[in-house]
Amino acid sequence: xxxxxxxxxxxxxxxxxxxxxxxxxxxxxxxxxxxxxxxxxxxxxxxxxxxxxxxxxxxxxxxxxxxxxxxxxxxxxxxxxxxxxxxxxxxxxxxxxxxxxxxxxxxxxxxxxxxxxxxxxxxxxxxxxxxxxxxxxxxxxxxxxxxxxxxxxxxxxxxxxxxxxxxxxxxxxxxxxxxxxxxxxxxxxxxxxxxxxxxxxxxxxxxxxxxxxxxxxxxxxxxxxxxxxxxxxxxxxxxxxxxxxxxxxxxxxxxxxxxxxxxxxxxxxxxxxxxxxxxxxxxxxxxxxxxxxxxxxxxxxxxxxxxxxxxxxxxxxxxxxxxxxxxxxxxxxxxxxxxxxxxxxxxxxxxxxxxxxxxxxxxxxxxxxxxxxxxxxxx
Ligand SMILES: C[S@@+](CC[C@H](N)C(=O)[O-])C[C@H]1O[C@@H](n2cnc3c(N)ncnc32)[C@H](O)[C@@H]1O
Numbered sequence: 179x180x181x182x183x184x185x186x187x188x189x190x191x192x193x194x195x196x197x198x199x200x201x202x203x204x205x206x207x208x209x210x211x212x213x214x215x216x217x218x219x220x221x222x223x224x225x226x227x228x229x230x231x232x233x234x235x236x237x238x239x240x241x242x243x244x245x246x247x248x249x250x251x252x253x254x255x256x257x258x259x260x261x262x263x264x265x266x267x268x269x270x271x272x273x274x275x276x277x278x279x280x281x282x283x284x285x286x287x288x289x290x291x292x293x294x295x296x297x298x299x300x301x302x303x304x305x306x307x308x309x310x311x312x313x314x315x316x317x318x319x320x321x322x323x324x325x326x327x328x329x330x331x332x333x334x335x336x337x338x339x340x341x342x343x344x345x346x347x348x349x350x351x352x353x354x355x356x357x358x359x360x361x362x363x364x365x366x367x368x369x370x371x372x373x374x375x376x377x378x379x380x381x382x383x384x385x386x387x388x389x390x391x392x393x394x395x396x397x398x399x400x401x402x403x404x405x406x407x408x409x410x411x412x413x414x415x416x417x418x419x420x421x422x423x424x425x426x427x428x429x430x431x432x433x434x435x436x437x438x439x440x441x442x443x444x445x446x447x448x449x450x451x452x453x454x455x456x457x458x459x460x461x462x463x464x465x466x467x468x469x470x471x472x473x474x475x476x477x478x479x480x481x482x483x484x485x486x487x488x489x490x491x492x493x494x495x496x497x498x499x500x501x502x503x504x505x506x507x508x509x510x511x512x513x514x515x516x517x518x519x520x521x522x523x524x525x526x527x528x529x530x531x532x533x534x535x536x537x538x539x540x541x542x543x544x545x546x547x548x549x550x551x552x553x554x555x556x557x
Contacts (some may be wrong), residue, residue: 191204231277233324234442236317237490240274240283241300241308250286272299290437307379314378318477322372327351327358327365331517338517346517355518360427370428377458380491381410383547390544390552391415393485396452398423400445400472401460404432408456412438423449445472459550462511463521466532473536477557488555493523494543529553 186315190489217556235241243259244286251259253274258265277283285296285409300306308317322328331338331346338346347355384407391397391411395418399408402422412435420438429440440449446468449455455476461469473488480486497505512523516540520531524532526543533541538555 203390223331231273231280232282233320234273235277235282235305236308236320237324239310241305241317242281242310244305244313245309250299251293251459252288252295252297256298264440267410314375314382316375316379318368318371318375319373322368325365325368327362327421328518335517344520345426347519355429356425360425363427366427370404373403373459374486377403377406377410379457380547381407385410385414387552389474390489390554391418391454394418394453397421397454397456397489398450398452398479399456399458400424400449401457401463403428405429405438405440408438409435419452421450421452438482445475449475449479453480453483453486455479456489456491460492461490461521462492462523463517463519465520465522466528468520469532470536473532473538473555477537481557488538490553491547491556492553493549494529494545494551495525497525505551511549 192219200511237367238260240256240260243256247255247259253271254284256274257264257270260270261379262270262557266321274283278285280300281301283298286293286299286303288297294341307315308320309315310317317380333349334346341349343349344457345354347358351358353361359369378404383384392413392415397408397411397418398421400423402424405420405422406531408420408422412418418437419443420435422438423441423443423445425444426442429442434440461472464472476488477550493508493511495505495508508523515521522528529543530541531557538557541555543551543553
């Protein structure tokens with residue numbers, strides 16, 4: 179029996195450690211780096227089948243309650259603030275014990291009147307980044323990731339391996355992920371909000387990238403979601419004209435800004451030309467063949483423009499240089515892309531192959547975005 183439980187324990191600890199790592203790097207690098215939120219995605223993906231402790235805490239709103247309490251909170255106060263049935267106090271104690279052990283929360287003495295009694299507090303590098311009232315925070319990202327729609331495909335992995343559907347998501351839900359969002363506005367909003375929160379976090383870094391965006395007159399953010407990262411870059415570089423391009427159900431009715439317009443369409447049909455074509459967390463959704471098609475279109479779109487380039491924010495897997503835990507998280511992200519979409523995470527060699535095949539001549543990788551890198555690709 180002990181042996182049976184050991185992998186479960188290890189698994190849960192690894193999951194949480196991975197997401198903790200995200201927040202640790204986030205906290206440490208603060209203004210410089212944020213994009214590690216993919217690690218949350220990965221760690222939650224990994225725990226899909228077995229546990230969603232962190233997600234449960236976020237969905238219950240525990241980080242917010244602790245934050246609003248403004249001092250360490252006792253277990254009874256936490257139960258009462260969460261408006262849980264008193265019969266759940268023991269269960270909550272057990273959940274909090276695990277999450278505290280994993281570093282998601284911490285405990286400290288309540289106050290001198292309570293003797294040695296302890297209360298829960300947030301940890302500066304982990305749950306501190308999940309407070310809904312604070313911007314940026316990754317709470318929407320975690321909520322989207324632990325939603326049953328996202329979790330269900332993991333239970334169909336074996337069926338998918340034995341079947342013919344393109345993705346495990348399709349095995350679970352009957353349609354591919356983008357079609358599913360198109361038909362389910364509730365989950366479309368949940369997903370878009372999740373990605374937007376990730377973009378807000380990354381905005382802390384990207385708004386300082388003068389070397390990447392300085393000198394551009396126009397940029398198209400392809401698969402740009404609701405346009406949060408474009409808005410952030412546009413505030414930092416007001417002379418650039420931005421177009422956010424995405425499927426109709428994502429961009430319709432969004433308010434446009436002074437230098438920011440939304441265009442709806444399908445990446446595989448056509449997208450507007452500009453000095454730079456930008457992809458954040460997009461190319462990893464697609465197979466190599468699809469990426470080459472998209473990149474060939476990019477090459478046409480920037481061909482006549484001096485200094486034209488493609489800017490990509492995505493993972494670069496590097497098992498030799500990265501620490502073991504980072505590679506593990508990136509490989510989990512890779513399986514995530516296999517389960518949800520038809521894409522993959524790529525090593526530098528794999529990225530290079532598709533760039534060259536699409537007709538680009540050289541590229542530059544800047545690995546300063548937590549788990550993700552910024553890749554500039556030139557004709
Ligand atoms: C993982 S999300 C990334 C969103 C945004 N770039 C971000 O990082 O916040 C992928 C985006 O690609 C969009 N997308 C998927 N298929 C598309 C297609 N055929 N044409 C245009 N956009 C598409 C989705 O609607 C979604 O907004």
